[in-house]
Amino acid sequence: MAAVVLVGAQWGDEGKGKITDYLAEKAEVVVRYQGGSNAGHTVMVGEQEFKLHLVPSGILYPGKLCLIGNGVVVDPAVLVQELDGLAERGIDTSSLRISDRAHLILPYHKGLDAAEEERRGQAQIGTTKRGIGPAYVDKTARTGIRVGDLLDWEEFRGKLARNLAAVNEMLAKIYDRPGYVLEAILDEYAGYARRLRPLIADTVHLVNEALKNGRRVLFEGAQGTLLDLDQGTYPFVTSSYPTAGGACIGAGIGPTKINKVLGVVKAYTTRVGGGPFPAEITGSIGDTLREQGREYGTTTGRPRRCGWLDTVILRHAAEVNGLTGLALTKLDVLTGIDPLRICTGYRYGGEIIRDFPASLKVLQQCEPVYEEVPGWQEDITAARSLADLPAACRSYIRRLEELAGVPVHLIAVGPRRDQTIVVEDVF
Ligand code: GDP
Numbered sequence: 001m002a003a004v005v006l007v008g009a010q011w012g013d014e015g016k017g018k019i020t021d022y023l024a025e026k027a028e029v030v031v032r033y034q035g036g037s038n039a040g041h042t043v044m045v046g047e048q049e050f051k052l053h054l055v056p057s058g059i060l061y062p063g064k065l066c067l068i069g070n071g072v073v074v075d076p077a078v079l080v081q082e083l084d085g086l087a088e089r090g091i092d093t094s095s096l097r098i099s100d101r102a103h104l105i106l107p108y109h110k111g112l113d114a115a116e117e118e119r120r121g122q123a124q125i126g127t128t129k130r131g132i133g134p135a136y137v138d139k140t141a142r143t144g145i146r147v148g149d150l151l152d153w154e155e156f157r158g159k160l161a162r163n164l165a166a167v168n169e170m171l172a173k174i175y176d177r178p179g180y181v182l183e184a185i186l187d188e189y190a191g192y193a194r195r196l197r198p199l200i201a202d203t204v205h206l207v208n209e210a211l212k213n214g215r216r217v218l219f220e221g222a223q224g225t226l227l228d229l230d231q232g233t234y235p236f237v238t239s240s241y242p243t244a245g246g247a248c249i250g251a252g253i254g255p256t257k258i259n260k261v262l263g264v265v266k267a268y269t270t271r272v273g274g275g276p277f278p279a280e281i282t283g284s285i286g287d288t289l290r291e292q293g294r295e296y297g298t299t300t301g302r303p304r305r306c307g308w309l310d311t312v313i314l315r316h317a318a319e320v321n322g323l324t325g326l327a328l329t330k331l332d333v334l335t336g337i338d339p340l341r342i343c344t345g346y347r348y349g350g351e352i353i354r355d356f357p358a359s360l361k362v363l364q365q366c367e368p369v370y371e372e373v374p375g376w377q378e379d380i381t382a383a384r385s386l387a388d389l390p391a392a393c394r395s396y397i398r399r400l401e402e403l404a405g406v407p408v409h410l411i412a413v414g415p416r417r418d419q420t421i422v423v424e425d426v427f
């Protein structure tokens with residue numbers, strides 16, 4: 001039995017899609033367990049680029065069972081569009097199943113997300129406006145509507161009518177915005193219900209059966225550790241649990257079933273949206289990273305903020321996820337930047353902090369402490385083993401491992417499947 005949880009170790013966009021796709025060659029089941037269409041996972045197959053928001057990144061290998069777990073918030077409009085887009089490109093999506101327990105994103109969740117961001121003004125989170133926060137609010141307030149409700153139209157209508165009464169009052173009185181019309185949403189969602197009905201299943205049972213039968217199961221996290229509702233830079237976080245424990249809750253498996261936790265780490269750091277970012281580079285090297293790394297959001301197209309590798313973050317990620325290995329990505333993007341810097345700690349009020357602080361106020365005042373290390377000039381995109389990498393590049397990896405306290409198992413030196421170095425097999 002092999003169950004591997006793959007998590008983002010930073011602020012998202014670490015290359016989880018590429019690594020999931022790479023591991024999907026051997027995995028038999030791939031499960032998304034949290035988040036929604038705020039995620040944008042890019043997979044390159046040959047020269048073809050796929051951007052996945054809800055469908056697990058295992059879908060590009062034919063015949064893999066792909067599950068959207070109960071912890072995901074599903075926007076059926078996005079899902080249907082994604083399925084159509086994949087079908088147009090000849091991808092078979094018949095092996096996808098959606099949890100009947102997953103919650104639905106409704107049009108008013110997106111409206112409330114935008115309205116609340118506007119109300120926050122200067123303090124806005126910079127959400128993707130995909131309705132994620134409000135959908136999880138409804139889930140925890142116990143007013144959510146679930147994917148399984150699409151199978152019982154009277155149930156769906158009743159819940160929607162009840163919710164709209166409250167939502168429309170809130171929109172009018174708090175946000176001064178127009179409300180939503182019940183019949184319009186019912187019409188739209190009836191189409192999604194027809195379309196998605198054959199895919200709705202008890203994914204909790206499916207994944208547990210797969211594990212019982214010794215199948216190799218990969219849990220594909222979205223977002224990243226620092227966007228985790230509890231472990232991230234609250235309140236500049238998403239509303240779900242991207243950390244490894246989230247896989248248990250969001251897929252419906254026990255923690256005793258997990259064998260390995262792989263943290264995906266970009267060779268530098270990026271963040272999209274607001275909030276503190278100690279190792280951020282504001283000068284021209286930040287622009288170089290953004291251009292060389294093509295650091296623009298997959299979901300929103302926003303430019304990503306760029307910074308040096310921060311190992312305070314990695315130690316935090318190692319702890320809260322119980323990381324057993326790392327997948328290091330985008331190492332090729334650092335080529336030509338010399339010297340490189342690695343953040344080893346934060347200076348705060350005359351002291352050096354090595355653990356990631358909970359307080360945003362403290363974090364905002366933290367000055368990064370850097371170690372300077374030599375860079376390399378060689379193009380490494382054709383490297384297929386550690387020995388193919390320049391000495392300075394290997395030293396950078398070793399230093400990262402030492403400071404994070406976790407060994408590197410995979411190294412990505414380009415976006416394509418074949419641009420991957422295996423140091424130790426994950427499956
Ligand atoms: P995710 O959200 O974690 O799946 O990451 P994104 O797909 O949002 O962003 C990662 C971007 O980097 C995508 O455009 C990938 O194609 C690309 N990428 C992934 N790994 C590598 C790599 O090793 N080198 C380079 N140059 N690009 C990579």
Ligand code: IMO
Pocket residue numbers: 008011012013014038039040041125126127128129130131132133221222223224227236237238239272273274298
């Ligand atoms: P993947 O899976 C990077 C960020 C948003 C914002 C905050 C809250 O592609 O790594 P939300 O819409 O979730 O309420 O926004 O979280 N964010 C991401 N940043 N990658 C993502 O997903 C993200 N999903 C959400 O930019 O700062």
Ligand code: MG
Pocket residue numbers: 012013014039040041042298
């Ligand atoms: Mg992304």
